[in-house]
Amino acid sequence: MSDLVFYTNPMSRGRIARWMLEEVGEPYDVRLVDWVNKPDDFLAANPMAKVPTIIHKGRVVTECAAIIAYLADTFPNAALAPTDRERADYYRWMFFAAGPLEAATTNRSLGVVPTEEQQGMVGYGTLDRVVEALKQAVTTHSFIAGDRFTAADVYVGSHIGWGLQFGSLPKCGEFDTYLARINDRPAAVRARELDDALIAAAG
Template sequence: MTDEVVFYHNPRSRAQMAHWMLEEVGAPYRIVPIDFGKGEHKAPSFLALNPMGKLPTIVHRGTVVTETAAIIAYLADAYPQAGLAPALDDPSRGTYYRWLFFGAGCIEPALLDEILKRPAPEQKTALGWGSYDDVLNALKTALGKGPYLLGDRFSAADVYVGSELRWGMMFGAPGLKGETLFEDYVARLNDRPALQRIEATAG
């Protein structure tokens, strides 16, 4: 079985986050471009892989993986030589999981609240992400020691959380640009050669 990762991709999407990770781990991969305008992500052949009709989606060693955070975590484990995930018995694995899941479960919906200007619901305690301000405050605590979420160690959690922050900054979510802690963190990530490589090809 080939070790090549088949990567369904469109540069104007969250697929860029997975693309960065593919470059970080040095995985052999083949890009299958998906044209949103032509509706290729809603074609039956693509829906058979990802019933959500969304990117990113990868196929590796015969298994489909969807959801950006899952793809990033999967690649960290599939290519352990890159050293982007703490070992299973390393206590920092807990911190690593914590921020990866926080990225998908809290940062992502909180950012969308702001970017899409979604009205706040009355029953806030049922929201898993609390509020946008709570999420930013938690992130400030997480990054306070730095330089990365696991301290000195860069990990796949930074690829995902950092991608979310970069994305939030791009769409003008409040409280990110001009906040030194976030600006410095994103600047450190922007220095990663793997990220620079994929940015250079994004067009």
């Protein structure tokens, strides 16, 4: 039994946490969560019944961005947490992705377009503003927080990849160039293979 338990479904945001777990390189136990029949121990850990959820030495962490940040801080040998110089961009863009980016792309997928009067209420204004800000994030440095890969790249990069895959973000050269830097990392490849194998086995 590992000190780290990972509740996930391979067709969910759990794929983001899986990538981070593979980057960290620590052993973890996987508990698959069915969309309908959710296990009692999972519901006890996360009453929201959402994946991913992790339990580390009895401590529950939910919310994907929080899981990524927690793992980076808890396992410093992986060198995925920010240095002092990187910290501002690291937190800025990680929580930009968790807030404005996810809200804007979710609303677009649901067909929700705020009116001009509503734009000040929604926290992101318009999707166009979000896209322009995100282009800044991926072009200011080689990676989100600076000149090296950090946990923020796992989270922001995953959102960009999903957005392009499902059409909630527009295709553009800035995003393609950035994703080319991170998608072939060994941990990213392993994570995709593990989750894709689970999907294939279930199909």
